[in-house]
Amino acid sequence: MGKKSDQPGFATRAIHAGQEPEPATGAVTVPIYATSTYVQEELGKNKGYEYARVSNPTRTRLEQNLAALEGGIAARVFASGMAAINAICTRFKSGDHIVCGHDLYGGVPRLFNQVLADFGLEFSYVNTSDAKNVERAIRDNTRMVYVETPTNPLMTLTDIGAVSQVCRRKKVELVVDNTFMSPYFQQPITLGADMVVHSTTKFLNGHSDGLGGVVVCTKPEQAEKLAFVQKAAGAILSPFECWLVLRGVKTLAVRMEQHDRNGRAVAEFLAGHEKVKKVFYPGLPDHPQHELAKRQMSGFGSMITFETGSLANARKMLKKVRVCSLGESLGGVETLISHPATMTHAALGEKGRRAIGISDGLVRISVGIEDVQDIIADLDQALAAI
Ligand SMILES: Cc1ncc(COP(=O)(O)O)c(C=O)c1O
Numbered sequence: 001m002g003k004k005s006d007q008p009g010f011a012t013r014a015i016h017a018g019q020e021p022e023p024a025t026g027a028v029t030v031p032i033y034a035t036s037t038y039v040q041e042e043l044g045k046n047k048g049y050e051y052a053r054v055s056n057p058t059r060t061r062l063e064q065n066l067a068a069l070e071g072g073i074a075a076r077v078f079a080s081g082m083a084a085i086n087a088i089c090t091r092f093k094s095g096d097h098i099v100c101g102h103d104l105y106g107g108v109p110r111l112f113n114q115v116l117a118d119f120g121l122e123f124s125y126v127n128t129s130d131a132k133n134v135e136r137a138i139r140d141n142t143r144m145v146y147v148e149t150p151t152n153p154l155m156t157l158t159d160i161g162a163v164s165q166v167c168r169r170k171k172v173e174l175v176v177d178n179t180f181m182s183p184y185f186q187q188p189i190t191l192g193a194d195m196v197v198h199s200t201t202k203f204l205n206g207h208s209d210g211l212g213g214v215v216v217c218t219k220p221e222q223a224e225k226l227a228f229v230q231k232a233a234g235a236i237l238s239p240f241e242c243w244l245v246l247r248g249v250k251t252l253a254v255r256m257e258q259h260d261r262n263g264r265a266v267a268e269f270l271a272g273h274e275k276v277k278k279v280f281y282p283g284l285p286d287h288p289q290h291e292l293a294k295r296q297m298s299g300f301g302s303m304i305t306f307e308t309g310s311l312a313n314a315r316k317m318l319k320k321v322r323v324c325s326l327g328e329s330l331g332g333v334e335t336l337i338s339h340p341a342t343m344t345h346a347a348l349g350e351k352g353r354r355a356i357g358i359s360d361g362l363v364r365i366s367v368g369i370e371d372v373q374d375i376i377a378d379l380d381q382a383l384a385a386i
Contacts, residue, residue, distance in 0.1 A: 010253055017069070059236065059237060065246060072196065078237060080199070081200070082213065087235065089112075094119060097141045098142070098145075099134055099137040099172075104148050106344050131163045142170070142172050145174050147176055152303075180202075184203075199212070201329060206331060208333075208334065210244040265372045270306050303364070314362070330366030335367055338363070339362070
């Protein structure tokens with residue numbers, strides 16, 4: 001994804017937006033403002049910063065950067081992706097209704113069903129890959145449609161443009177979790193989303209060394225409300241972790257290009273392997289939404305899920321991997337491999353997983369940017385254990 005208009009291209013924005021040299025010394029990297037408070041000249045007179053829960057210059061810079069990358073008017077960062085999603089929901093009241101995708105990252109329905117439902121919020125889970133399902137689920141009290149595309153772990157796409165048209169007609173806000181694609185490959189706001197959320201823990205940070213979350217806003221009232229939630233509830237991102245994301249994001253464009261190249265090669269390898277029953281990757285021509293993927297995304301990324309046939313098979317192969325690291329999370333430079341049924345989606349329970357097609361034999365891989373022949377050789381030797 002390069003330069004499309006008069007504004008600087010994506011890689012230039014990633015490196016420079018909010019990342020201007022520090023005025024006092026000319027330091028080319030944004031400093032980590034490790035301070036809890038700011039001295040005030042006299043009562044009511046300060047330099048725009050009073051207390052670090054409310055604001056911090058390192059955080060301000062990261063928020064400017066991420067807003068520029070997603071094409072929003074402002075961004076608000078939080079202590080984790082889940083804290084960001086929770087912050088979005090604190091804007092609602094008891095009796096409000098939310099329509100969401102039915103195969104989201106497992107932590108999201110856990111928050112919705114086991115925490116927020118107790119505060120009177122109502123949730124309907126539908127297959128958002130068909131915009132008609134979304135339309136049917138919207139009620140008079142619906143305030144938000146929440147989708148992840150592609151979904152974690154089944155790599156199902158939602159047509160953001162089609163769902164956004166439904167949302168506009170029904171006057172409901174559309175929020176898109178863009179964690180899997182990053183703004184480099186998918187621009188939900190351009191496609192009609194009202195807000196974008198990320199676990200910055202993943203591709204935006206890119207180095208598996210910090211947790212974080214962001215909400216990118218398209219309207220001043222969203223940004224104001226979420227700034228108030230940062231101040232009032234306090235789940236803000238620390239200056240050090242803001243700095244890690246600022247550093248990580250500088251290489252987002254080159255990392256995503258390499259993730260994508262490696263992802264395509266690994267998906268093709270898995271699709272041709274006799275021990276692999278099925279591969280879920282939007283870049284493969286047999287993915288049911290391959291055409292939508294080509295239209296909606298400018299790359300296919302590096303998240304791949306595949307079926308090994310049984311829990312025993314998954315266990316055998318996962319025990320053998322060496323280059324791939326068995327662990328939760330995704331989007332780091334290193335290849336991470338995981339087992340959704342017992343890891344990321346354990347909270348759904350067996351029945352919940354079965355209802356949406358997450359079997360015990362599924363394995364999810366976040367292909368890193370190592371030499372791809374080493375990743376493929378590692379998977380090959382691990383699959384030989386099945
Ligand atoms: C798609 C997606 N959204 C949100 C989250 C939650 O983010 P965090 O772990 O930073 O709280 C995750 C975590 O894996 C995720 O995969």
